[in-house]
Amino acid sequence: MIDWRKDVDAALEEAEREERPVLLDFTAAPL
Amino acid sequence: MYPEPRVDRLIRENFVPVRIDVRGNSEGMEQFNVQWTPTIVLLGPDGKEHHRIEGFLDVDDFLAQLALGLGHIARAGQDWNSAAKWYDEVLARFPSTDAAPEAQYWRGVTRYKATNDPSALAATAAAFKDRYSDSTWAKKASVWGP
Numbered sequence: 001m002i003d004w005r006k007d008v009d010a011a012l013e014e015a016e017r018e019e020r021p022v023l024l025d026f027t028a029a030p031l
Numbered sequence: 032m033y034p035e036p037r038v039d040r041l042i043r044e045n046f047v048p049v050r051i052d053v054r055g056n057s058e059g060m061e062q063f064n065v066q067w068t069p070t071i072v073l074l075g076p077d078g079k080e081h082h083r084i085e086g087f088l089d090v091d092d093f094l095a096q097l098a099l100g101l102g103h104i105a106r107a108g109q110d111w112n113s114a115a116k117w118y119d120e121v122l123a124r125f126p127s128t129d130a131a132p133e134a135q136y137w138r139g140v141t142r143y144k145a146t147n148d149p150s151a152l153a154a155t156a157a158a159f160k161d162r163y164s165d166s167t168w169a170k171k172a173s174v175w176g177p
Contacts, residue, residue: 002033002042004050008059012078015047021081021104022074023046023097026065028053 035090073100095125099134111145132163
């Protein structure tokens with residue numbers, strides 16, 4: 001299962017810290 | 032899409048994944064200039080956008096676009112080996128997708144950037160004569176040929 005984050009700013013900090021790319025999924029489907 | 036094991040694994044192993052519910056979140060849509068759903072935006076570790084997928088795709092096309100985006104992100108970071116690996120993966124595993132000719136183009140650019148050898152571009156132009164010759168990417172690469 002994918003551990004989806006919901007906080008964009010926190011995810012960007014995590015990505016920079018861990019040197020990993022970010023995938024932003026913009027959806028109108030129920031989460 | 033996400034319950035599909037290959038998609039699940041590729042995302043888990045390579046990205047910090049974020050889901051943004053656009054309903055009531057116009058700020059997030061404006062921040063990344065998102066006009067439609069579904070939209071996937073791929074950012075490098077520095078937060079800069081390198082690839083975007085708009086609209087629904089089947090599993091192979093979606094996987095190919097994610098791999099293409101990972102190639103773009105690696106190339107932007109001048110990680111030529113990793114970029115070449117992702118472009119090669121698109122070409123080997125998803126040769127019939129729309130991402131494949133684009134991967135072939137950027138694979139050539141990556142070879143050139145890694146070596147400063149213009150023959151890498153000429154070889155890419157020649158490769159487009161055999162494969163994906165009707166694609167937009169073949170037209171773009173044609174200036175590198177003889």
